[in-house]
Amino acid sequence: MITLQNVRKTYGGEVRIGPLNIEIPKAGITSLIGPNGAGKSTMLLMIGRLLKMDEGRIRVANMDIARSKSNDIAKILTILRQENHFITRLTVRQLVGFGRFPYSKGRLTKEDEAIISKYIDFFGLTDLEHRFLDELSGGQRQRAYVAMVLCQETEYVLLDEPLNNLDIARAVQMMEHLRRAADELGRTIVVVLHDINFAARYSDRICAMKNGQIAAFGTVDEIMRPDLLTDIFETRIEIIDGPYGKLAVY
Amino acid sequence: MSTHAMHEAEIGSPPPLAEPRPERNRLITVPFVLAVFAVIALGAVSLFTGVYDIWGREDGRDMFFITRVPRTIALMLTGAAMAMTGLIMHLVTRNKMVEPTTTGTTEWAGLGLLAAYLLVPGPTLVMRMTGAIVFSFVGTMIFFLFLRHVRLRSSLIVPITGMMLGAVVSAFSTFMTLRFNMSQVIENWFIGSFAPVQAGRYEHLWIIVAVTLITFLYANRLTIAGLGEDVATALGLHYHRLILLANALVAVCVGVVAAVIGNIPFLGLIVPNIVSMIRGDDLRSNLPWVCLTGMGTITLCDIVARVVIMPFEVPVSLILGTLGAAVFILILLRQRRSGRVR
Amino acid sequence: MSALDVGYAAGCGAETGMRVRRTGAFRTRRDARRYWLLLCLFLGAGVAAVLGLILYNQPVPVDSPSFIPVVKRRLTSVTAMFIAALCHSFATVAFQSVTGNRIITPSLLGYESLYSFIQTSVLFFFGATTLVRFTGTGAFFLQVALMIGLSLILFGWLLSGRYGNLHLMLLVGIIIGAGLNSVSGFMRRVLSPSEFDLLQARLIGSVNNADAAYFPIVIPLVLATALAMFLLSRRLNVLSLGRDAATAFGVHYQAHVILFLVLIAVLMATTTALIGPMTFFGFLVAMLSYQAAPTHDHRYVLPMAFAIGFGVLTSAYFLLYHVFHAQTVVSVLIELFGGIAFLTVLLRKRSL
Numbered sequence: 001m002i003t004l005q006n007v008r009k010t011y012g013g014e015v016r017i018g019p020l021n022i023e024i025p026k027a028g029i030t031s032l033i034g035p036n037g038a039g040k041s042t043m044l045l046m047i048g049r050l051l052k053m054d055e056g057r058i059r060v061a062n063m064d065i066a067r068s069k070s071n072d073i074a075k076i077l078t079i080l081r082q083e084n085h086f087i088t089r090l091t092v093r094q095l096v097g098f099g100r101f102p103y104s105k106g107r108l109t110k111e112d113e114a115i116i117s118k119y120i121d122f123f124g125l126t127d128l129e130h131r132f133l134d135e136l137s138g139g140q141r142q143r144a145y146v147a148m149v150l151c152q153e154t155e156y157v158l159l160d161e162p163l164n165n166l167d168i169a170r171a172v173q174m175m176e177h178l179r180r181a182a183d184e185l186g187r188t189i190v191v192v193l194h195d196i197n198f199a200a201r202y203s204d205r206i207c208a209m210k211n212g213q214i215a216a217f218g219t220v221d222e223i224m225r226p227d228l229l230t231d232i233f234e235t236r237i238e239i240i241d242g243p244y245g246k247l248a249v250y
Numbered sequence: 251m252s253t254h255a256m257h258e259a260e261i262g263s264p265p266p267l268a269e270p271r272p273e274r275n276r277l278i279t280v281p282f283v284l285a286v287f288a289v290i291a292l293g294a295v296s297l298f299t300g301v302y303d304i305w306g307r308e309d310g311r312d313m314f315f316i317t318r319v320p321r322t323i324a325l326m327l328t329g330a331a332m333a334m335t336g337l338i339m340h341l342v343t344r345n346k347m348v349e350p351t352t353t354g355t356t357e358w359a360g361l362g363l364l365a366a367y368l369l370v371p372g373p374t375l376v377m378r379m380t381g382a383i384v385f386s387f388v389g390t391m392i393f394f395l396f397l398r399h400v401r402l403r404s405s406l407i408v409p410i411t412g413m414m415l416g417a418v419v420s421a422f423s424t425f426m427t428l429r430f431n432m433s434q435v436i437e438n439w440f441i442g443s444f445a446p447v448q449a450g451r452y453e454h455l456w457i458i459v460a461v462t463l464i465t466f467l468y469a470n471r472l473t474i475a476g477l478g479e480d481v482a483t484a485l486g487l488h489y490h491r492l493i494l495l496a497n498a499l500v501a502v503c504v505g506v507v508a509a510v511i512g513n514i515p516f517l518g519l520i521v522p523n524i525v526s527m528i529r530g531d532d533l534r535s536n537l538p539w540v541c542l543t544g545m546g547t548i549t550l551c552d553i554v555a556r557v558v559i560m561p562f563e564v565p566v567s568l569i570l571g572t573l574g575a576a577v578f579i580l581i582l583l584r585q586r587r588s589g590r591v592r
Numbered sequence: 593m594s595a596l597d598v599g600y601a602a603g604c605g606a607e608t609g610m611r612v613r614r615t616g617a618f619r620t621r622r623d624a625r626r627y628w629l630l631l632c633l634f635l636g637a638g639v640a641a642v643l644g645l646i647l648y649n650q651p652v653p654v655d656s657p658s659f660i661p662v663v664k665r666r667l668t669s670v671t672a673m674f675i676a677a678l679c680h681s682f683a684t685v686a687f688q689s690v691t692g693n694r695i696i697t698p699s700l701l702g703y704e705s706l707y708s709f710i711q712t713s714v715l716f717f718f719g720a721t722t723l724v725r726f727t728g729t730g731a732f733f734l735q736v737a738l739m740i741g742l743s744l745i746l747f748g749w750l751l752s753g754r755y756g757n758l759h760l761m762l763l764v765g766i767i768i769g770a771g772l773n774s775v776s777g778f779m780r781r782v783l784s785p786s787e788f789d790l791l792q793a794r795l796i797g798s799v800n801n802a803d804a805a806y807f808p809i810v811i812p813l814v815l816a817t818a819l820a821m822f823l824l825s826r827r828l829n830v831l832s833l834g835r836d837a838a839t840a841f842g843v844h845y846q847a848h849v850i851l852f853l854v855l856i857a858v859l860m861a862t863t864t865a866l867i868g869p870m871t872f873f874g875f876l877v878a879m880l881s882y883q884a885a886p887t888h889d890h891r892y893v894l895p896m897a898f899a900i901g902f903g904v905l906t907s908a909y910f911l912l913y914h915v916f917h918a919q920t921v922v923s924v925l926i927e928l929f930g931g932i933a934f935l936t937v938l939l940r941k942r943s944l
Contacts, residue, residue: 050836074842081836085403087692088832088888097615098830102842106826108615117613130619149840347763351770392939400941406759410696411938413766417700417871418931424796425924433792440777515774564778571774575767582767586760 001026002047002156002190007056009042017042017212019056026155028204029182029189033196035233038209040192041160047190048079048158060156074102078149079158092136092144093129096120099151116151123147123177139170143177150181157181159191163198171195175202196237196248200224208232224248285542289326292549296322299556317448324447325552326545327455328511331503333544334465336518337537341472342496343397345408346526347582349518350386350504352409354416356515358389359508360439361423367435368426375509379454383505389419390497442512443565444552457506461499462541469534472496513567514548516574521547523581617889627892630884634899641906642670648914672802672867673909675814677877677901679863682818683856684874685881685897689832689890690852691758694882695937697875700762701746702769703739703860704869705776708795710735712776720787723794732806732865739861740854747853751846758849794868798923799909801868810862817858818898825890828852832888870923872930877901879933 001023008018017039024030032040045051047058049065058065060077078099096119100112108116120129123143133141142162149157162178163171179202181187193199199206199220206223208216210232216223223229224246229237237250297318336349350356362385366373373381393412402408427433465472475482475492482489507514521544525536551569558564618624646666652658687698715723746768750761780788794801821828830838831848838845863870881897908922 048840050839069842070839070844071842074840078840079836080840084834084837086833086837086888087689087694089886090888091619093613093615094617094888098833098837098841101830106829113614116615129613132619152841392935396938396941404759406757406763407693410693410700410759410762410766413770414696414700414934415938418934421871421924421927421931425928428796428924433788437777437780441774441781515770565781568774568778571777572771575771575774578767579764582760582764586757 001059001061002188003057003059004043004047005057005059007043007046007053007058009039009046009051009054015212018053020214022207022214022217024188024190024205024207026188027182027186029178029191029202030205030207031199031203032190032192032207032209033194033199033232034209034215039212040209042212043209044079044158044160044190044192045081048077049073050079050081071102074152074154076154077156077158078152078154080145080149080160080162082161082164084145086133089132089134091130091132092125092147093120095133095144096125096129096148096151099148099153102152115153119147119151122150122181139166139173142166142170142174146174146177150185150187155188157187157189159189161192161194163193163195171198178202196224196229200246200248201244220246282538282542285539285546289542289546289549292546292553293322293326296325296549296553299553315449320449320452321444321447321552322549324444324452324455324511325549327458328444328507328514329517329545329548330462330541331455331458331507331544332514332517332548333521333540334462334518334537335500335503337522337540338465338472338496338500339518340522341469341476342394342493343408344476345405346523347405347409347519348412349516349522350500351413351416351515352519353390353393353412354419355386355390355393355500355504356508356513357416357419357423358385359383359504360436360513361385361389361419361426362505363439363508364423364426364432364435367432368430375451375454379506379509381505382508383501386504386508387497387501389415390500394493394497439508439512440567441565442507442514442567442570443555443563444511445563445565447511452510454506455510458503461502464495465499466537468492468495469537473534512565515567515571516578517544517548517570520574520577520581524577527581617887617892619886623886627885627887627896631896631899634884634896634903638899638903638906641903641910644910644914645670645906648910668802668804668807669799669909670906671804671807671811672799673905674902675802675810676799676863676867676870676873677905678814678818678898679859680870680874681877681881681897681901682821682894683859683863684878685890685893686821686828686852687856688878689828690849690856691762692832692834694878695875695934695941696762697871697878698856698860699869699871699874700769701743701765701857701860702772703743703857703864704871705769705772706739706742707735707864707869709772709776710738711794712779712791715783715787715791716779720790723790729806729809732803733809735865736861739864740857743857743861744854747850747857751850751853796868796924799867799905802866806866810866814859814862817855821852821855822891822894824852825894828890829888832890868923870927872927872934873901873905873923874930876926876930876933877904879937880904 003024004020004022006018007020008016010016015037020039020043032044034040042051046053047060047065049070053066060073063073063076065073065077093116096116097108097112099119100108100116104112120126123146125140125144125147128136128140128144133144136144142165146159146162149159159178162174166174175198178189178191182189182204191203193203203220205217205219207214208223208228215232216228224239226237226239229239229248233250235250237248240247240249297314332350335355339348339350339353340346350359359382362381362383363378364381365385366378366381369381370377393415396411397408423436427436471487471492472495474485474487475489475496479489482492522536522540525539525543529536529539548566548570551573552566555566555569556563616624618627646663650659650662652662683698688694688696711723743765746761746765750764751758780791783791827843827848830841830843831845831852833841835845838848877897877900880900881893884900885893885896887893904926905922908926912922912925
């Protein structure tokens, strides 16, 4: 369980995020949605300790994020940002191998190698494992990054806009992979998404944010309501029943 | 703040280009007039600061016109020139930490002077000036070329790279001076000072007036060029010609000053930054203010340089180099606190 | 396992299926083999040049009683080359990885400006006799301590706390250096030509500046620092992925960055005080070693950088002294090549 208590963050005196109070339960996929500047990424980065909060407390699996040792946190929680540039050229396998760092400190054991292979296979990158990242397509590269953080085998996985720059086919593929990671590997995944319909189709819970506050949090059916979404996005949004569940039309 | 957000912030707040702002567009305002008077007062102080007794001595009047007047004029012209080069470079690169010192342009000018000495034994001032201008132009071009095709993750990379480039060029200059035994040339250039200025030695600085006029005429277009090739072309401008023009303006200013006075560090950085801190980012209407503040700052520094160890004087570049460094760091820290630097 | 197998990743291609899947530092066996070959080549060149520097053109025969003193004197410069190569190569590679930027060098942090500021002000305030005497162990360690101290203040001030920012710290370091340069430039202007010449010899890096009296302390210090860096190179691998990734992997980013910067400061301060400033030597070496060691893994990049640095420095000295009889100071020439390399890399970079 991820618990936020009165978490606040101020940027340059103008933008205020919080107070955020939320309990994200274990297992399944939770999507963060909301208009630009609502504070989705800020909240995710604060949970992932990439951004310091000004006030409040965040606990992940009963560990205080601000007080625990970074390496201990890295065994229960990982985070991937939307843009990653590395100065060194890495192969897919080397990249995924970095996910084992919290355990092996860079000395990969046989078990580590087996786990690395498992996630490379899981994301369908087996034939590409010795390619350099800059030789891959955008979708493949994104899968490699996600494979890297899953390879860390943490209970909680935070992803900041993993569908950014992916076309529809790659985006669907990515969400299918995440769904399987949640179902088959029992991970708790928190993901920032821009597309309401992707969130509705693939997540278990949706947290909607607006103006630095949590506007609504609940199951997909609880959130996919026309009045609620219209209010959050300040655009008229209707909900219809599609073949895979509810669809937002705007 | 993420780098992504930073780019957005930078792109999201362009200087108001065509917005009508009557009170800003009017040049002659009360503060401006006051500032003009302040600079004139500083100029007067400069005229009457010095060891030589121009009132008591018989040839005081001559000395006044041979050294004091030229020195003060040189100060005004140099101040305006160096502050303006900073502004032009800010306009074109949209980076407030870019100026001749942080792009290596100054070091290229020094190398140009050296080249003049190598090619022609005992070069005239015009030859040295030409060398400095040509080399500054090439150097600035190289830097702009680099800026154009590189994707930057932090705006701070730009001055860091520029100063690296400057260090490369000055390493090359050092090599040449050692090889041909001309260390003093570079050392004398490196220390910019107004002490040797007198009638007959500074008149080339008047070129700066022409550069200033051209800059005033083209300021709007240069601002648009700063938005990038696509925007400039969409608005019907010849992007490459504008970049060449900006380059040429910078190179002429830096080259002339390098040949006549020497190295004047950081002025192009601190003056436009201070002006935009006070007046906001409307770069176009800041131009007269930048010239004026540049004149005032350098004159003040030169007066301090003349007074601080009287009857001797320290070169103004020492004052500007240390003071400028301090102000630069303060500006950086201020931006850091407001979260604008990442 | 043979040496050639170390760090190689399972080959790709036809034999998939039977192979053991491993994560190595190199992509293919060929890359790994090429790495070891080049490493040996550079080390070999270094050793050959060292032998040449010591034995070639000996003024006295082997059986002469003055043979050993001559060798000893020459060994001093060779040792200085070893120290310079080790310091600059390790410091630059680590610095570029920590800062995530491959076109900068730690010389930028102002060590050289501070060094020349110290040297110039000694001459300026106390005169030539003091400068000539300003060489004892005390003076040497005073300079090293000052340089390390200044960088610690800089790191502590600008890297810790919530506004900690690596690029900002770098830029401030450069600007402080520029400020110091203008002060020392002014002081130099006041010097007489003879004093100026005396100073200039000190301000241009040369292994002949090195004094063997410092070696008993300098060598262990440098070796220990370099060893620490090498042992921590797995962490350096993670740091080079940047702040976010390193934090996600449980590495305390800020603490590690400061740790590495301290190690870098020790190396840079020591070599600058011992030999003098060499701004672009490290850059040249680092650039060449990324070409020669096609891997992200610093356990391989660092030794290669040292091998290249040592090979380049010793060969350059040997060639210029004994083959070309060039009077030009070697380090100035190396600086020149480093500078040209910098320009080339700068104009070819797509992203920074």
